[in-house]
Amino acid sequence: MRAKLYVAMVGLPARGKSTMAKRIREGLREDGIQAAIFNNGNMRRELFGSESTKAAFYDPTNLKSYDAREYICRKNFEAAREYLACGGDVAILDATNARPSRRAMLEASLTDHPVLFIECVNEDPVLVETCIRRKANLPEYAGYSAEEAYESFNARIRYYESIYCPLSVERYWMRVDTTANRILDEHPCEDSPYYSAIRDILVTMWVRRLFLARHGQTVYNIEGRIGGNPALTEKGQEQAAALATHLRDKTIAWVFTSTRLRSLQTAAPLLAARVGTTHMALKEFDEINAGDCEEMSYEDIRRTMPQVTLQRNADKYHYVYPNGESYAILRERVRRGLRRALFLAGDAPLMIVGHQAINRVILSLFLLRRSEDIPYTFVPQNQYYHICTLPRRKVFELVHYSA
Numbered sequence: 001m002r003a004k005l006y007v008a009m010v011g012l013p014a015r016g017k018s019t020m021a022k023r024i025r026e027g028l029r030e031d032g033i034q035a036a037i038f039n040n041g042n043m044r045r046e047l048f049g050s051e052s053t054k055a056a057f058y059d060p061t062n063l064k065s066y067d068a069r070e071y072i073c074r075k076n077f078e079a080a081r082e083y084l085a086c087g088g089d090v091a092i093l094d095a096t097n098a099r100p101s102r103r104a105m106l107e108a109s110l111t112d113h114p115v116l117f118i119e120c121v122n123e124d125p126v127l128v129e130t131c132i133r134r135k136a137n138l139p140e141y142a143g144y145s146a147e148e149a150y151e152s153f154n155a156r157i158r159y160y161e162s163i164y165c166p167l168s169v170e171r172y173w174m175r176v177d178t179t180a181n182r183i184l185d186e187h188p189c190e191d192s193p194y195y196s197a198i199r200d201i202l203v204t205m206w207v208r209r210l211f212l213a214r215h216g217q218t219v220y221n222i223e224g225r226i227g228g229n230p231a232l233t234e235k236g237q238e239q240a241a242a243l244a245t246h247l248r249d250k251t252i253a254w255v256f257t258s259t260r261l262r263s264l265q266t267a268a269p270l271l272a273a274r275v276g277t278t279h280m281a282l283k284e285f286d287e288i289n290a291g292d293c294e295e296m297s298y299e300d301i302r303r304t305m306p307q308v309t310l311q312r313n314a315d316k317y318h319y320v321y322p323n324g325e326s327y328a329i330l331r332e333r334v335r336r337g338l339r340r341a342l343f344l345a346g347d348a349p350l351m352i353v354g355h356q357a358i359n360r361v362i363l364s365l366f367l368l369r370r371s372e373d374i375p376y377t378f379v380p381q382n383q384y385y386h387i388c389t390l391p392r393r394k395v396f397e398l399v400h401y402s403a
Contacts, residue, residue: 004084004113005192006077008093008106010167011120013157014131016178019346020120020202021094027201030392033194034088038076040069040095045140047072053140055155060163073102077110084113090194098164107171116189116198117173119166124179127343130280132157176202179339204391205365207342209349211247213384214359215262216240220295221381227287227294232265239382244269246401253348254278256341258285258355267353280344284337287355291324316375327357327375334361359385366396 007024009017021037028035044052048068051057057065073095080091097103097117107115122128136149144152167173172189176182181203189195216236220228232240247270255271257263259281271279293301293308302309305322312319320326341350354362360377363369366387369377382402388395 002089003193004088005090005189005194006080006084006093006106006110006113006115007090007198008097008103008115008117009095009120010097010103010117010173011122012096012098012160012164013153014128014135015120015122016343017096017120018094019343020118020176020178021092022347023206024090024092024118024198024201027204027391028090028194028197030390031197033090033197035090035092036080036083036088037092037094038080038083040072040076040093043072043076044069050140050143053144053149053152055152055159058156058159060159073105074109077106081110081112096160096164098160100165100169103167103170114172114189114192115170116192116195117167117170118198118202119173119175120178121175121184122178122343124340124343127179127340130344174199174202179343181205201391205342205389206347207366207387207389208347209251210387211250211252211349211351211384212359212362212387213243213266213351213353214356214379214381215260215266215353216243217381218262224297224299225295226298227290229261231261236262236381237265240266241269242382242402243384244273247351248273251349252277252351254280254341254345254350255353256285256337256350257281257353258287258358259283260286260355263353263355267351270351270353278344280341282337282340284333284340285352285354285358288327288330288357289321289324291321293321293324315372317372327361328371330357331361331364331371331374334358335365338362338365 009021011017018039025035025037056062059065077093080093083091103117132153133150136146136153141149167175172187174186175184177184183199183202216232216239218230218236219233220226220230222233243266252274255267255277257267257279263285264281267279271277293305308322317327320329341352352362356379359379360374363377363385364374366389383398383400386395386397386399
């Protein structure tokens with residue numbers, strides 16, 4: 001008889017549970033394992049509609065809504081049990097499962113196959129806030145103003161926080177940092193043939209489609225000056241328009257830029273032609289801080305600050321500009337920005353319009369280059385990188401566009 005497994009997601013709202021559930025399902029399917037998701041939220045909306053958007057529906061002292069939510073849970077796990085009995089291999093229960101009593105009930109009820117709990121953790125306040133804002137725009141909040149929906153969802157989270165207890169006593173479980181694709185702790189389900197595959201899925205940096213472009217030409221590029229906040233030249237504007245034209249038939253759900261003018265101007269034509277694409281400017285993607293050398297030309301630095309040129313040429317990766325940054329320092333904030341971008345985009349296609357040093361660091365996180373080689377990575381202004389990294393598929397290509 002073929003082995004079966006229940007996977008029960010755990011975590012507060014806006015922590016990435018549903019994205020992780022979908023990745024587990026897709027990753028297992030690529031290995032020929034039959035997996036399906038049973039989402040409590042979908043059933044809640046189907047059975048209770050707009051009534052379930054009210055914060056009071058999640059009040060743990062509201063016995064009527066408590067019974068309704070327990071009914072949803074039982075109905076969903078019965079559907080999962082039937083799925084496994086009819087040929088499925090892995091049934092994924094997508095819900096908060098915040099109470100230890102709820103999880104104990106699942107273990108006591110689903111005795112036909114092991115139950116593996118996966119707790120999703122996300123402590124990044126920027127991501128949580130952004131996710132809440134997005135969820136408040138879902139169709140189920142159509143009758144609310146934006147602020148009413150936001151407050152209602154926040155109140156829902158507070159109710160969950162009042163009863164939430166992390167995994168600890170359950171038989172099989174994993175705790176996962178969903179922003180870093182990292183397993184924080186686990187009580188392994190080593191008897192399951194699917195456990196190793198699920199671990200691999202959870203620690204893989206999932207990028208279904210990432211377009212990584214550098215901003216267009218600026219006056220500083222022509223003059224060989226670094227940093228600052230220059231605007232695009234006429235050629236730079238032509239490059240931005242050409243990039244938008246080249247990608248006009250590509251689906252891009254999110255566009256991330258730096259806060260610098262040249263990055264924003266490069267993204268502008270792309271965003272102007274796309275209804276529904278979300279734009280977010282992240283300071284983590286601002287160009288490397290050259291400190292006292294900001295807005296200077298390399299020639300001026302060589303002439304007036306020869307020690308900077310000598311020391312930087314000796315170790316370009318670790319060299320810290322006076323009152324500025326090094327690539328080594330830069331890497332940590334860029335990694336944080338990339339994690340934020342990938343978490344928010346989920347499995348949707350995204351684009352990052354960065355800078356030369358920023359894109360070098362991002363590329364290094366996919367190419368696994370030696371740190372000392374990062375400052376020499378080729379980052380042109382009339383080409384972009386197309387990147388896809390999935391458990392069973394890797395694509396990395398440099399694509400040329402006109403201008």
